[in-house]
Amino acid sequence: MIVELGHFALVLALALALVQSVLPLIGARVGDARLMETGSTTALGGFVMLALAFAALTHAYVVSDFSVLNVAENSHSAKPLLYKITGVWGNHEGSMLLWVLILSFFGALVALFGRDLPASLKANVLSVQAWITVAFLLFILLTSNPFARLDPPPFEGNDLNPILQDIGLAIHPPMLYLGYVGFSIAFSFAVAALIDGRIDAAWARWVRPWTLVAWVFLTAGIAMGSYWAYYELGWGGWWFWDPVENASFMPWLSGTALLHSALVMEKRSALKIWTVLLAILTFSLSLLGTFLVRSGVLTSVHAFATDPTRGVFILGILCVFVGGSLALFALRASSLEGGGLFAPISREGALVFNNLFLTTACATVLIGTLYPLVLEVTTGAKISVGPPFFNLTFGPLMLPLLFAVPFGPLLAWKRGDLLGAAQRLYFAAGAAFVAVLFVMAITQGAAILSALGVGLAVWLMIGSFVDLWGRASFAKAGFSNALRRLAGLPRSVFGTAIAHFGLGATLLGIVAVGAFGTETVTTMAPGQTVHAGGWGVRFEGLAPRDGPNFTEEVGRFTILDGTSEAGRIESARRLYTARQQPTTEAGISTHLFSQVYVALGDAVANGGQTVVRIWTKPLVTLIWLGCVAMAIGGLVSLSDRRLRIGAPARAKRRGGRPIAEPAE
Known part of the structure; x- marks a missing residue:
C-alpha cells in the first residue's frame, strides 16, 4: 500500500508541476497577483509530494519489499541497513527520483526565501523551474518508474552493485545532484529574465547566492567522488578523465566562470550578456551529463542505464531546454545593454581573463569527451581520447589562469594598477x-x-x-x-x-x-618486506573473513618507517555472494598529508605468494x-x-537606534 501511495504522490507532483508551469507565467503577463502566487503554493506542494514518494521508495528498500522491481534488482535482505538506504539512489530509477526531489527542493527554497523578489520575476522563475520538473517527472513515469511491481515477487533480491556498497555512495551522489540541479535555479533566473526582457545588477544579486550554493555542493561532490574512486576501485588513481567524470567537471568549470561573471555584473553592471549565457550553458552541461550517464552511449563505472529509449527521451529534454533557451537568448540578446566600461587592467579585466580561460578549458574537455562519440556515430570508427590528450590541452590552459589568480583581488574596479599589485x-x-x-x-x-x-x-x-x-x-x-x-x-x-x-x-x-609518487608491483610471501618510495611494507599474511553479504580474503600489512612501525593496514579481495562479483578493497596508511596505498592482486599458483601493488603518494590528501x-x-x-537575498546592511542613527539601509 505504501508503494502505491508513493506512486500516487509522484503523479500528484506532476499535476502540481503542470499547474506551476502555466498559471504563474500567465499571472506575470497579465499582472494578476493571485495567479503569480500559485507558483509558491504549488512549488511547496510539489516538493512535499516528491518527498513522500521518495520516502515510500526508501521504506520499500528498508523492509526489503522485493515485490517492487527496483528493490528486487538492487537490494538484498542481508545487505547492511546503511546500504539499503543508499541503494535507493544507487540505481537509475531511484537516482532520477532523487534528482527531481532536489529540483523541487530548490524550487521550494525560491518560494520560501524569494519574498523580496519582484513578483513577476519570482513567478517566471518558478514557472521555468516547473517546466524542468514536468519534463523529468514525465521521464520517470513513462520510462523509469521506480514503483513498478513484480508478480510473483522473488524470494530474494539481486543485491546492489558491490562497488556502490560503500559509505562514499551515501555522500557523493546527493552532493553531486545538489550541485548539478542547483544550477537549474541560475538557468531559471536567466530564462525568466529573458522572458521579462529585463536584466540588471539586481538580477545578478539574486542569482549569485543560488549559483554559489550549487558550486559549493558540486565542488564537494566531485571531490568525494574522486576520493571514493581512489580508495574503492583499487587502482591507485584519483582522476582518469573518464567521460562521466568530465560530465561533472564541465559544469564546475562553467559554474566557476558564472560566479565570477555575476560578480562583475553585480558590482559594475557589466558582462550582462556573458552572465546570462553562462547561466544557460552551465545547466545545459548538467543536462548533458545526465544524458551521458543514462543514455547508454558510455560504458563507465559511473554509468547507470543502457536503455536507448531512455537516452532518446533525455536527448529530447536536452534539445528542448538547451535549444529553446539559446533561441530565446538569441532573440533578446540585441536588446541587452553592454553595461559599464572598464580598462583591460582592472578587476573586471582580470575576471574576464579568468572566464575566457575557464570557458576555453571547458570547451576543450567537451570536445575531448564528445568527439569519440560523434566520430563513432558518423563513421563507425572507434577511438579513445584519454589522459594524454586532456593533460596536454587542459594543463597549458590552466597555467596562465593560475598565475593570474592572486592579481585579481588586488586590482581596483574600472581601472587597476598592475605594477602596484605585483609589488604587493x-x-x-x-x-x-x-x-x-x-x-x-x-x-x-x-x-x-x-x-x-x-x-x-x-x-x-x-x-x-x-x-x-x-x-x-x-x-x-x-x-x-x-x-x-x-x-x-x-x-x-x-x-x-x-x-x-x-x-x-x-x-x-x-x-x-x-x-x-611511486608504484611497485611485486609478489610477496608472508614475512617478506618490500621497500618503496622511502617506506617499508611487510606482508604479515592472508586470512579469510565473512561479511554480512560477502566473503573476503584479507591481507595484513605493516608499514615501516626505517626500522620502526608506522602503521598497520588491511587489504582484501572480496566476493559478493549474491552477484558473485569480486571487488578489491585497498589498504591505505595516511601520514600527515601523504599516503601508502596497498592493493592485493591474485594469488600465485603453487607458490604461496600473492601479487601486491604498492603506491606511495606524497601530499596526495x-x-x-x-x-x-x-x-x-x-x-x-x-x-x-x-549575499543574503533581501538582507539589508545594518547601520545606526546618531542616537544609537539601529536602522536598515541597503547593502552596498
Missing part, C-alpha cells in the same frame, strides 16, 4: 622561488617542470592572503589595529582567500603525486583537502550579509 605580491613570488629551488635541490635538478609546479602552487596559496594582509594594513596600522580591521572585513573577502588557497593546495597535491577548503570558502562567502 613580492613575498609570494619570493616564497614560490624558494620552493622551486628547494625541489630542484632535493631532486638534483631532475624535476624542473615539477619544481615549477610546486612554485606555482606556493604562489597561489600565499598570494591568496595578500589581499587580506593589505586590507588589514598590518605593515602600517600596528598589529592590534590591523586585527580589528581584519575582523571588520566582509566575509566574502575571507571566502575568496580561502577558496583560492584551496585551489593552490589541490595543485600542490596534484604536482607532488604526479612527480614524486591535499588534492581533496584543497577541494574542501574551496567549498568552505564558498560557504564563508555565502554567509556574508551582502
